[in-house]
């Protein structure tokens with residue numbers, strides 16, 4: 012094992028793992044901190060997925076340190092702390108407190124911080140984070156219910172979260188390439204800065220930053236900046252050229268989609284699927300009970316399972332979601348539907364489903380935990396950020412694709428199965 016990663020949420024972890032596979036590392040994603048006696052998987056990189064983004068800072072720190080301990084015992088040579096490309100964090104952290112704790116535990120004094128992901132329109136210029144053409148705090152992120160981002164200046168944002176000081180490696184230096192970036196970071200570390208926000212507006216910047224950080228004990232950032240890291244290990248003779256780092260065991264069985272996301276992208280994907288395959292819509296307004304809601308869908312699915320995917324969806328447009336939330340309350344409505352989806356997933360797998368797509372981050376979390384899945388071996392991407400994975404820890408061999416709401420093209424639900432054949 013070469014690279015050990017700690018991610019502050021589940022779908023972000025998959026995004027990072029997929030990036031590492033694309034750049035030649037066999038990668039496994041682990042849900043939660045592995046037990047002490049759990050052996051390291053046969054992989055080049057491991058991503059430990061936590062739910063630490065919005066947890067109390069003390070808890071986020073404790074879980075991240077536990078993950079670090081396991082990753083170091085597993086022999087990882089470098090640690091990557093992954094957060095969102097929009098730097099999602101509360102006023103209390105958790106990016107700063109977690110990074111401070113990881114640095115201290117590693118006995119290191121300095122780390123770079125770079126959330127840029129130009130492919131997804133996240134760029135950092137003069138320390139300011141842009142989403143598309145607008146500043147972070149004008150991108151809608153200022154209204155996020157849990158992690159409102161009201162300041163786009165990452166030097167200021169991170170400074171508020173850490174006991175250390177924060178510098179900037181600006182665009183003009185990054186443009187000059189890896190050696191200049193390395194020199195700038197070394198100078199900053201010598202001046203006693205604990206972090207440097209590093210500008211990046213395109214992939215060649217990210218690759219240069221990755222090369223410049225080859226000797227760093229800890230790197231922090233979005234999944235974008237991880238793209239430069241596999242090459243460091245190849246250059247050092249530690250990582251062979253892998254012809255198919257995303258190879259997964261072949262799994263035969265029925266195909267199904269569970270959609271619990273109400274995002275615009277998912278609603279579009281459902282519209283497309285309705286024209287091609289059987290779709291069942293859950294009606295939580297008529298049946299506000301998880302067990303009965305699940306039973307209706309399971310009844311409908313029996314006799315329909317096979318190579319042609321079936322789709323079971325709770326997804327609804329905003330007015331319908333509002334009606335359900337008014338009846339049940341927002342959190343209770345979400346929890347009820349997640350519970351129903353998790354029960355349906357268990358029944359589908361018991362009925363022979365071996366290829367399962369789940370749409371929605373929270374929905375995927377509920378499904379994965381009910382299925383008893385502990386880790387995912389990461390395969391090839393279906394669409395950017397969404398790979399097929401092989402689930403380990405459940406009762407049956409299973410291919411899973413966990414799609415965060417907004418990801419995927421309109422034909423995603425059909426394409427996902429087509430790429431397997």
Ligand code: ADP
Pocket residue numbers: 271272273274295325326327331332333335336344345346347348349370371372373374375414415416417
């Ligand atoms: P995304 O990745 O798009 O954010 P999530 O699964 O994380 O998707 O979140 C969607 C939430 O909406 C889940 O809690 C889900 O249970 C809930 N939900 C799904 N369908 C409905 C509906 N018809 N009415 C109310 N809530 C719903």
